[in-house]
Amino acid sequence: MAAKSFDMIVIGAGPGGYVAAIRGAQLGLNVAIVEREHMGGICLNWGCIPTKALLRSAEVFHLMHRAKEFGLKADGIGYDLDAVVQRSRGVAKQLSGGIGHLMKKNKITTFMGEATLPKKGTVSVKTDKGTEELTSKAIVLATGARARELPGLEADGDLVWTYKHALMPKRMPKKLLVIGSGAIGIEFASFFNTLGADTTVVEVMDRVLPVEDAEISAFAKKSFVKQGMKIMEKSTVKKLDRAKGKVTAHIEAGGKTETMEFDTVISAVGIVGNVENLGLEALGVKIDRTHVVTDEYCRTGVDGLYAIGDIAGAPWLAHKASHEGVMVAELIAGKHPHPIKPNSIAGCTYCHPQVASVGLTEAKAKEAGHEVKVGRFPFIGNGKAIALGEAEGMIKTVFDAKTGELLGAHMVGAEVTELIQGYVVGRSLETTEGELMETVFPHPTLSEMMHEAVLDAYGRALHI
Template identity: 90%
Template sequence: MAAKEFDLIVIGAGPGGYVAAIRGAQLGLKVACVEREHLGGICLNWGCIPTKAMLRSSEVFHLMHRAKEFGLKADGIGYDLNAVVQRSRGVAKQLSGGIGHLFKKNKVTVVMGEAKLAGKGKVSVKTDKGTEDLTAKSIIVATGARARELPGLEADGDLVWTYKHALTPPRMPKKLLVIGSGAIGIEFASFYNTLGADTTVVEVMDRVLPVEDAEISAFAKKQFVKQGMKIMEKAMVKQLDRTPGKGVVAHVEVAGKIEKMEFDTVISAVGIVGNVEGLGLEEAGVKIDRTHVVTDEYCRTGVEGVYAIGDIAGAPWLAHKASHEGVMVAELIAGQKPHAIKPNSIAGCTYCHPQVASVGLTEAKAKEQGFEIKVGRFPFIGNGKAIALGEPEGMIKTVFDAKTGELLGAHMVGAEVTELIQGYVVGRQLETTEEDLMQTVFPHPTLSEMMHEAVLDAYGRAIHF
């Protein structure tokens, strides 16, 4: 059978791949997208989207318990875990189906199966009907990543879960251990803790949410502890003794001593590894470093016509970074001149309670890089809208270059900060200075006013604090 010819083949239909395919098609390229499992990838089916749906349920549940504070009455508050999970799966399904529709609309050919590079400009796909050969001048690898499994801490779906099991839980954990306090770990800890699980989080680094600014991590930790979570930092789970039907004894090393602790459920969230196997990458001459494809700032692999985007191309492991790379590479292939992505201007968002969001350099990183800095802070307690919402716990922090007024970084913890951060992201994109931000009129009463005040504070001009 003759190979089907395209201008662009995209391997993987996650937030990087499907966006690259659509953008390529918009620019007049003939595009095929190969996917082995679900349109939308992990993000839509097993990651960003269904977790947000579940966290929304736990947030409403938390608010129901606070009804009295708002002058409301709610009796017999409870939840149906199965219904919470079903809602979350429904949301994922709706969006995944939407991508199929977008592909049709943009005339992208979808090939369901496992792809492998089979020589210059060739991709062979193992489908359930046999093997299909495709050819194209340009190939984008967007196969994403999966949960890292540590020896002895592997998931079994019963006592030890990955994010996938945690999204379709076989039961409600009573005593839960979460290993790892990055975004995935802390979001699940937040969800299950809010629904009543006795939750312990173990983090190997010296603080929770270790990529965040130290002050924001400390603030978030205080809130987690207030909510009843047990947080163990500079700690490592050495082994898990499993007794099926009963539970797990975790051996946790803290300060050189081993503590034995009993749990009925463990969620492992210790990072991710790139899906680089079985793609014929190395045979094609593509360089791989610690399960990630090595690329330049335009996502080129060094092998002519082969690009890699998203999680497989390394940090930051964020869906929005993958999508933006997809657009950039599609434009490059179509002969346009897109800008390279600046990883430092990509915001990170964590949807625990309270939410955490940040962009750019932390205070420590800015100092490390030799900047002379000015730092501003503003607490939620000084904001009218936050108090009216009943969310007075939070803080916004800004870091400026004292010499030029450049906004080096912004860090937030509190209600809805994942929506607020974009203001600072736009500011960085437009190369704004403190002067521009100070001259901007922020609407009242909004949480966004705190963004203004945090800038003013860096220059000793805050009004409400």
């Protein structure tokens, strides 16, 4: 069978791959995309989107319990876990189907199957009907990543879960252990804790949400503990003894090991890139700790082969993958895009309270040799936050004392995942404190706190 030739072939249809394909098609390229499982990848099917749907249910449930505060009455409050999960799956399905529609609309040829790269410029796809041979001068790897499994802590889907099992729980955990307090771990801890699970989070680093600014981590931890979570920092789960209906975890902290019993364990200890069985090594692609090594333009060093998204390393965020996809499609089409600055990519965690940040933490800014000015503003000083009944939270800004450059912004509280973008735009426009101070923020909004946190860095806050 003759090989089919394309201007660009994308392997993987997650938020990196499908966006790369769309941008390529917009630029007039003849594009093929290969996907082995679900259009939309992990993000739409097993990650960002369905978890947000679950967390929204938990948030509404939490608010129902607070009805009295708002002068409302709600009796017999309860939940149906199956219905909560069903809603989440429905949301995922709707969006996943939408991706198929976008491929058709943009005249992108879709192949459902397993891809390998037998030689440079060639992709072999094993489909239900046999093997298709595709050729192109430009191939984009967007194969994503999967949950990291630690020896002895492997998931079994019954007592020990990965994020996939946690998204479609067979039962409601009564006593839950979450291993890892990054975004995935803390979001599931937040969801199950809100629905009534007795939740313990174990984190190997010295604080929860270890990539966040230390003050924000401390604030979030206080909120989690207040909600009944048990947080164990600088702790390691050494092994799990599995028995019928229960798991005994051996947890080491400060040189001592204690055992604790749980009925469910969620392992969220990071991810590994999907780099196997593609034929990358034979092509001469450099792989470092399960991630493809690339330059700032996502080039692999093998002519015409690019890698984007999770497979190309941190930060492991869908929006980073999409942006890289656009950049690579533009490169392939002969344009001159700017490389992505990882420091200007925001991270968002949808636990309760939400956490969002961009740029350098205060500690990292000092480490990098900056003299800093730091501003803070609490939610309790904001009219909209009090009216919403969400007076717990804070916004923190970090500026370079000499130049006024906004080095970083860090937030914890209601809706901060929506607010952070204001600072992201500010950073991409290379804003200084002067412009931010002169910006008029609408009232009453939560965004006014962003203004106040800037003013506070310069001793000019008005409402504290």
